[in-house]
Amino acid sequence: MKSMLNHRAPLISSSSSSSPTNSFITRLLLLLTLLPVSLACLAFILQWRGGGLADPASASVISSTSVPGGGNSDLNHEVFPGMETVSSVSPKAHQSSSSDCSNLARSSSPSFPYYGDWNFGVDSNLKPKICITTSTSAGLDQILPWMFYHKVLGVSTFFLFVEGKAATPTISKVLESIPVSLTNLLVLIVCLLSINVGQCLLQGVKVIYRTKDLEEKQAKSRIWNETWLSSFFYKPCNYELFVKQSLNMEMAIVMAREAGMDWILHLDTDELIYPAGAREHSLRRLLLDVPPNVDMVIFPNYESSVERDDIKDPFTEVSMFKKNYDHLPKDTYFGMYKEATRNNPNYFLTYGNGKSVARVQDHLRPNGAHRWHNYMKTPNEIKLEEAAVLHYTYAKFSDLTSRRDRCGCKPTKEDVKRCFMLDFDRSVSIYNRSTATEEEMLSWYREHVVWGDKEVKTKLLRKGILTRIYSPMVVIQALKESGVFSAVVSSASSTNLSKKNFLASMHKSNSSRSESLTSKDKESQGISARRHLLGAESAVPPLSPPGMEHAGLVTED
Incomplete structure (x- = not known):
């Protein structure tokens, strides 16, 4: 036993000597x-409270605004529109915005950081x-999200x-001010989406009023x-709108050529492009991959399928869509046609x-609001297999009720x-x-538009219809x-653009556009018109998808 104690003594002594070393290492770590x-905590607190320091980046930016409340030196430094908090926006700016801008407001937290010396x-x-x-x-509330979303996809003008x-x-006034004020919002979108700087600059917005002068030109x-x-x-009504859209598209072609555009798209403000199939979420990337011999690209449309009757902002509240016939196997489409149609006249x-x-x-x-054509040739067109147009139709109950007195047509089938x-x-x-009372109309809306049956909805989602x-x-x-949308609205209050001045400039601009066609262009267009007038294809109207009567006539491609 004594020998064993003598043998363990060195081990105990060694352990005691290493204890101070371990304690020192632990404290150091x-x-x-x-x-x-x-x-890090100190830096966060200083940044959150502002630290009493002006942002040095703001000193290098020319297009900036001052935060109201000059008595407070901590807040009286220059910032980009959209960088200030909601509480810092002047009451005057709030009063200048219309009631339909309430859905465009941002949260009360500050927006993203920004940098100076960006190349715009x-x-x-x-x-x-x-x-x-x-x-x-x-x-x-509909136009601004629609424009900014497509700018993110790479639309130039x-x-x-x-x-x-x-x-x-x-x-x-807000729409006219966008080319002026949006330069200041560039970095907000860059920081938000981490995409190419150029895709964030909404620099080409042309507003054309339907004036007597415009109608005379058309x-x-x-x-x-x-x-x-x-x-x-x-x-009347939809037919008149269809002609008006076609005449506007004709003018837009001239504007697009003068602006050096490569592609032109007609889209309603309740429609969004969904560039599925591209290597990135970009319409520009999608069209960049189109072969050079293709003249026209067709986007099949998907239709919004709302799940509630109290939708206020379809773009941010609707996530379910019914797929197009062109993107479905034909046996699935016709096999589930009855469930997908729900006693409505058509699939869509x-x-x-x-x-x-x-x-x-x-x-x-x-060639109508849905297609384009060419006077000298039949366009070479392709139809996309994945990308689509998302159509938010009848997504709000008010979309139904607002049509009560539209067009003044009598409530008869004829x-x-x-x-x-x-x-x-x-x-x-x-x-x-x-x-019908409003309660009866709401009940009708739920029956024909709202997808409330979870069992049917789940079945169609599994089949790929939805x-x-x-x-x-x-x-x-x-x-x-x-804060991009609210900043655009508030920035417009500082501009001096008036409708009268804008119309005067548009009159001059439209006159120059009309004269920009050379006599050679007019002569060649006249020849082409005479050449193709008799054999011209009729304009493509909005058409319903195939019904069950077409089931036996359709084969898989």
């Missing part, structure tokens, strides 16, 4: 851990250059033909002497023949056929003009929370 954490001119080198033309009477609500002074359009659109002339509530984007080239012309091209629109018109798409919702919600 603890110090090295706590020091950076403490510094890189957008001019991006290829291909894409423009969108639209005819709209919508409010800012927007031609907005406005009337009704969109042409009111409050809204038009009354002289060659379209009135051609046959392809003649079956839609001098009819509205149109099912998609939209198209055309390469800007000589002799290009519209009269609504004169006003509307699609069966569901006709049904809505007849029901709206009946003696699908979930979240990317537009995420992008637009992030843009909204960053």
Whole structure:
């Protein structure tokens, strides 16, 4: 036993001698851990409170605004529009915005950090250059998210033909100011989405009012002497709108050529491009991969399938869509047709023949709101297998009720056929003009539009008839929370643009556009018109998807 104790003694002594060393190492590691954490916490607190220091980056930025409240030196430094918090925006700016901007407000937290000395001119080198033309009477709550979303996808220029609500002074002032004020918002979107700087600069927004001068110019359009659109002339409501859209598209082609655009797309403000199949979430990337011999690209449309009757902002509240016939196996489409239609007239509530984007080239012309054509040749077109147009139709209950007095058509089957091209629109018109109460209309809306049956919904999702798409919702919600939309509205209050001055400049600009066509161009267009007048194809109207009567006539490609 004694020998064993003598044998263990050195071990105990060795352990005692190493104890101070281990204690020192432990304390050192603890110090090295706590020091950076403490510094990080201190930096966070200083940044959160502002630290009483002006941001040095703001000193190098010319286009900036001052935060109201000059008495507070901590807040009286220059910032980009959208970088201030909601509480710092002046009451005057809030009063200048219209009521339909309430959905565009952001959270009360500060927006993303920004940097000085950004190069704002890189957008001019991006290829291909894409423009969108639209005819709209919508409010800012729909137009701004629609424009910014497509700018994220790489669209360069927007031609907005406005009337009704969109042409009111409050809204038009914001739209006119966008080319001026949006440069200051560049970095917000860059930081938000981490994409190419050039894709964030919304520099090309052209607002065209429906004035008497514009109508007189369009009354002289060659379209009135051609046959392809003649079956839609001098009819009310949707037919009148269809002709108006075609005339606006004709003007947009001239503007697109002058602006050096490569592609032109006609899109309504309740439609969003979904560039599935591209290597990145980009319409520019998608069109960059199109073969050079292709003149027109067709995007099949998906239709919104709402799951509630209280939707206020479809772009950020709707994620379920019904897929197009062209993107489904034919046996699945016709096999599930009854469940997908739900006693409505057709598979889709509205149109099912998609939209198209055309390469800007000589002799290009519209072929109705859904297609383009060429006076000198039959366009070489392709249809995309994955990408689509997301159509948010009847997504709000108010979309149904707002049509009560639209067009003034009598609630008879014969009269609504004169006003509307699609069966569901006709049904809505007849029901709206009946003696139904609002409660009865809401019940009708739930039965025909809202997808409330979970069992049927799950079945169609599994079969692929319905699908979930979240990317537009995420992008637009992030843009909204960053303060981009509210900053555009507040920035417009500092501009001096007036509708009178803008119309004067547009009159001069439109005159120059009309004169920009050389006599050679006019002569060649006249020859091509005479050459193709008799054999011209009729304009492509909004068409419903195939019904069960076509089941035996359709084969797989």
